Amino acid sequence: MSATPLHRVSTGERINDNEPAGRLQKELSSRGIRLTRQRRVVLQVMESAARHMDASEILEQAQKIDADITRVTVYRTLDLLKGFGLIDELDLLHLRGHRHYYESHGPRDHIHVACIRCGKVREVESPLYEDLKKQISRDCGIEISVARTEIGGVCDDCRGKSVSGD
Amino acid sequence: MSATPLHRVSTGERINDNEPAGRLQKELSSRGIRLTRQRRVVLQVMESAARHMDASEILEQAQKIDADITRVTVYRTLDLLKGFGLIDELDLLHLRGHRHYYESHGPRDHIHVACIRCGKVREVESPLYEDLKKQISRDCGIEISVARTEIGGVCDDCRGKSVSGD
DNA sequence: ATAGATGCAAATATTTTGCCGCCAG
DNA sequence: CTGGCGGCAAAATATTTGCATCTAT
Numbered sequence: 421m422s423a424t425p426l427h428r429v430s431t432g433e434r435i436n437d438n439e440p441a442g443r444l445q446k447e448l449s450s451r452g453i454r455l456t457r458q459r460r461v462v463l464q465v466m467e468s469a470a471r472h473m474d475a476s477e478i479l480e481q482a483q484k485i486d487a488d489i490t491r492v493t494v495y496r497t498l499d500l501l502k503g504f505g506l507i508d509e510l511d512l513l514h515l516r517g518h519r520h521y522y523e524s525h526g527p528r529d530h531i532h533v534a535c536i537r538c539g540k541v542r543e544v545e546s547p548l549y550e551d552l553k554k555q556i557s558r559d560c561g562i563e564i565s566v567a568r569t570e571i572g573g574v575c576d577d578c579r580g581k582s583v584s585g586d
Numbered sequence: 587m588s589a590t591p592l593h594r595v596s597t598g599e600r601i602n603d604n605e606p607a608g609r610l611q612k613e614l615s616s617r618g619i620r621l622t623r624q625r626r627v628v629l630q631v632m633e634s635a636a637r638h639m640d641a642s643e644i645l646e647q648a649q650k651i652d653a654d655i656t657r658v659t660v661y662r663t664l665d666l667l668k669g670f671g672l673i674d675e676l677d678l679l680h681l682r683g684h685r686h687y688y689e690s691h692g693p694r695d696h697i698h699v700a701c702i703r704c705g706k707v708r709e710v711e712s713p714l715y716e717d718l719k720k721q722i723s724r725d726c727g728i729e730i731s732v733a734r735t736e737i738g739g740v741c742d743d744c745r746g747k748s749v750s751g752d
Numbered sequence: 753a754t755a756g757a758t759g760c761a762a763a764t765a766t767t768t769t770g771c772c773g774c775c776a777g
Numbered sequence: 778c779t780g781g782c783g784g785c786a787a788a789a790t791a792t793t794t795g796c797a798t799c800t801a802t
Contacts, residue, residue, distance in 0.1 A: 454776055456782060475766080490784055495767065513732060514675060518686070518766080518792070533726050542726055548718045553737065555714055560699050561742035566679060569735040571719065576727035620801055622757060641791080656759055661792065684767070684791085 439467060439524060447506055461486045462497040466507060466524050472541065474519040498522055505565060513572045515539055529553070529567045535575035605633060605692060613672055627652045628663040632673060638687040638707065664688055671731060679738045681705055695719070695733045701741035 444463040449455055465473075465481045473481065475494055482489045501507040501522075510521045512534055530543045549569070557564050610629040615621055631639075631647045639647065641660055648655045667673040667688075676687045678700055695716075696709045715735070723730050 454781065456776070458783065488784090492768085492785085493783055496783080509680060511677060513734065514686075520684070520766090531722065533722060533728060535728065536731065544722060544726065546718060546721060548714065548721055552712060552714045552718055555712060556697065556699060556710060556737060557739070560708055560710065562699060562701065562737075562739040563745065564737055564739040565702065566738040567735070568679065568737075569733070571722060571728070571730055571734075572732040573723070573728040573730040579729065620756065622801070624758070654759090658760085658793085659758060662757080686791090 439526060441467060443467065444501065444506055444524065447504065448500075451504065453500070457486065458482075458489050458493045459497055459500075461489055462494060463501075466501070466522065469523065472510065472512065472521040472523060474521050478522065508566070508568065510568065510570065512541060513570050515572065529569075531569040531571060533571045533573075535578055536572045537574050537578040540575060540577075605690060607633060609633065610667065610672055610690065613670065614666075617670065619666070623652065624648075624655050624659045625663055625666075627655055628660060629667075632667070632688065632690050635689065638676065638678065638689055640685040640687050644688065674732070674734065676734065676736065678707060679736050681738065695735075697735040697737060699737045699739075701744055702738045703740050703744040706741060706743075 444467055445455060445460065448459070448463070461482045462478065464485065465478055469478075469481075475491070475498065478498070479489065479491050479494045482494060498507065498509075502509060506525055507522050508525045510523065510532060511519070512521055512532060513536070515534055515536055516539065528545055529549065530545045531549060532541055532543055534541045553564055553567055556562070610633055611621060611626065614625070614629070627648045628644065630651065631644055635644075635647075641657070641664065644664070645655065645657050645660045648660060664673065664675075668675060672691055673688050674691045676689065676698060677685070678687055678698060679702070681700055681702055682705065694711055696711045697715060698707055698709055700707045719730055719733055722728070
C-alpha cells in the first residue's frame with residue numbers, strides 16, 4: 421500500500437542539525453541588512469532552537485545571551501525574517517492557545533503532525549507532498565513561495581497502542 | 587505528469603453550497619448541546635458565510651440578525667464548534683495580519699491556496715492530498731482528526747499572466 | 753427546576769507604533 | 778557620518794474569565 425516512503429525528520433528535538441550555523445546571518449547580510457548585536461542574538465536563538473518557540477520564549481532565550489534585548493526587537497526581527505521567508509510561522513493547530521511559533525525554514529518543506537492529546541509534534545517530509553505542491557502550482561497557476569501543512573490527531577501512544585480491532 | 591485531476595472548489599464565493607442548511611444545529615443538538623437563541627444565530631452566520639470571517643466579522647453579521655449577541659458569546663460559540671471539529675480555524679498564512687478565520691468544515695478537507703500579492707484565496711481538493719494524509723496516518727501511527735494546508739504564492743494574474751517561457 | 757448560557761466588565765495576552773538617542777557600515 | 782535600528786512606553790488588538798442573571802430543556 422505505502423509505495424512512497426515517508427521521511428521522518430524529527431520528533432521533538434532540534435530540527436536544524438543540517439542547518440549551517442550562521443545561515444540566517446549570511447542570508448541577511450547578503451541582502452544588505454544591517455546586523456546589529458541584538459539581531460545576531462535572535463538569529464542565533466532561532467538557529468539553535470530546540471524547536472517551535474513563540475515570541476515570548478524566543479525573547480527569554482535571547483535575554484539569556486544578552487539581557488538588553490527587548491520584546492519589541494524580537495517582534496521586529498521575526499517580522500524581518502518572515503518577510504524574507506527565512507523563518508516559518510506556525511500555530512500548531514492552536515493546540516496550546518493562540519500563540520504563534522517560529523522555526524528557521526530549512527531547505528525542504530515539512531509537515532507538522534501533532535497529537536491533540538499529548539501535544540507531541542512530529543515533522544515529516546514526503547515525496548507525495550512535493551507532488552501535491554507541484555500539482556497545485558500547475559493547476560492553480562501559482563508560483564508557490566510558502567507551504568504549510570499541519571495535521572492533528574491522536575497518536576498511538578495516546579490511544580493506548582491497542583490499535584487492534586476497532 | 588499530472589495524472590490525478592485536481593478539483594477546484596471555489597475561488598472566493600461561498601463554499602457551502604453543498605452544505606445542508608441547519609447542519610451545525612443538528613450536529614450540536616445530536617450531541618446534547620443546548621441550542622440558545624444566540625447560538626442559533628452564530629451557527630446560521632457560519633453556515634451562510636460568504637467565507638473566511640474572523641471573530642469580529644462574525645459578530646458583526648450576527649448582530650445584524652440579533653443585536654443582543656455579544657463578542658464573548660461569539661468567542662464561546664466558536665470554541666464550542668472548534669471543540670467538536672465542526673469548524674476550522676485558519677490564518678491564511680497571516681497575509682492580512684494575525685487574525686484567525688473560521689469556516690464551517692465540509693465533508694472533505696480542502697487546501698487553501700492564497701496569492702500573497704492580491705490576497706485572492708482559492709480552495710482545492712485533491713486525491714493526492716487524501717493519499718498524503720493516509721500515508722502520514724499510517725506512517726506516523728496517528729488517527730487524523732484535523733488537517734490544514736495553506737499554500738501561498740503569486741498567481742498568474744499578479745505575474746502578468748505572461749508565464750510563457752519562464 | 754436546574755444545569756448550563758449569556759452579558760458585562762475587567763483582566764490577560766499579543767502585537768504594533770511613535771519618538772528619540774544610538775550604532776553598524 | 779548617517780540612515781537604519783533598538784528601547785521605552787503606550788496604544789491597539791485579540792482573547793479569556795468571574796460572577797450574577799437568565800433560559801432551554
